[in-house]
Amino acid sequence: MSLSTVAAPETTVNVSSLIERQKLGGFALRLIVWCFLIVLIDGYDQVAAAFAAPALIQAWHTNAAGFGRVFGVGLFGVLVGSLLLGFSGDRFGRRLTIIYGSLWFGILTFMCGYADSLEQLTLLRFLAGIGMGGVVPNTVALVSEYAPKARRATWITLMFSGFSIGAGGGGAVASWLLPRFGWPVLFTLGGVAAIVVALASFVLLPESIRFLIMKGRDVVGIRRIAGHLGAETQGEDVRYVVDDETRVPVRPTALFQNGLARVTPLLWAIFILNSLALHFLQNWLPILFSMSTLAPARAAQAAMMFPVGGTVGALALSRCVDRYGVRVILLLAVTGCPIAASLGMPMPTAWLFAAVFASGVCVIGSQFALYAVSGMVYPTTLRSTGVGSAIGIGKLGSVAGSMLGGVLLSMHLPVADLFFNLAAVFVLIVLLSAWLGGVTRYERRAEGLHEESGIDLAQ
Secondary structure (H helix, E strand, C coil), rough: CCCCHHCCCCCCEHHHHHHHCCCCCCCCHHHHHHHHHHHHHHHHHHHHHHHHHHHHHHHHHCCCCCCHHHHHHHHHHHHHHHHHHHHHHHHCCHHHHHHHHHHHHHHHHHCCCCCHHHHHHHHHHHHHHHHHHHHHHHHHHHHHHCCCCCHHHHHHHHHHHHHHHHHHHHHHHHHHHHHHHHCCHHHHHHHHHHHHHHHHHHCCCCCCHHHHHHHHHHHHHHHHHHCCCCCCCCCCCCEECCCCCCCCCCCCHHHHHCCCHHHHHHHHHHHHHHHHHHHHHHHHHHHHHHHCCCHHHHHHHHHHEEEEHHHHHHHHHHHHHHHHHHHHHHHHHHHHHHHHHCCCCCHHHHHHHHHHHHHHHHHHHHHHHHHCCCCHHHHHHHHHHHEEEEEEHHHHHHHHHHHHHHHHCCCCCCCCCCHHHHHHHHHHHHHHHHHHHHHHHCCCCCCCCHHHHHHCCCC
């Protein structure tokens, strides 16, 4: 036999090892920054209607109550998008789902600037919400799949902080642009930004290399990305593998099979309860503080400490989530319970500001930790579906939290009692987090869970 006819030995490159050796620089930093920008615009567009509402009430001669439907239906659209496009990300890829989801909500947000009635705005916000809801789980999945396991929560938190900055920065944008250009400019700005970033993402946003390998797609793309990750061996005779993943069918029922059968419902329940607490405090703090002893301007300043504390806390705690997993959520809930109960008690203004800041650390910090944990627990072939379903189901808590303040106020309860009732939510989160930690500890040796996630949430 001629030597020329003997096939050259195949070289194997372990992409899992390449990812584990990654540092936060170069390719990884560009990925996080670009996803940060995508979710920043997503966060801005999700709150654009809220900042446009005061001007719209005057322009359309309507009342504030009508905007409850606009906000609620928009949240329902986000719920639908989280579920549908989470599944789409596992089926068709994170990259294309992020791009087309951003294009979708960008176009629909832009069209909101031309609405001339609450009915039109409500429909457009629902449709835009579908695209918005699909972007978050897929960016979480994408960043998670490029992050070393020991720094996964940190990378996800750095990326997802863009959402909070975008949502919080909407107020500054509105205060600057509204007096000069009127309410349509808020939607025009958000829509155009989303469309531009989506189109640029065709060039700048990579697909998950784990996803491509698991699906057996785009060998040229795998080779190029592996080079960015530091692969020294290149060529057509190279085989790329991941050795810390197992294949799981891409279908919703897989979320309740094997070791995930109890993890998924517990994760959903914690998402619902924490989202309830978050949206209750986010939406009702200014009103409740102004009903007590604070002037409206002072009440608004106190309420602003909530998102500030949340962003600071999330960034500060991200390394703890990497190391201790769900235990961080449990600790935050234990700490948040008495802090939430104290918010309705008389105290010096400085102490109130500190208490609101601390409540933001606990509640918003837990929300960031939940995003990170959900990105850790599911395998690559099911990650967008898992994260999307948790975020989508969690929106039930968002809607409930937004409505809860009105329900409790209609019962004519003292303000202090409202915050005591909220503290009970933290007790439930403590119990469920302890249960989730116990389940993951018990099942870490079960077939599928430990190998698929590569992490013990209760470690």
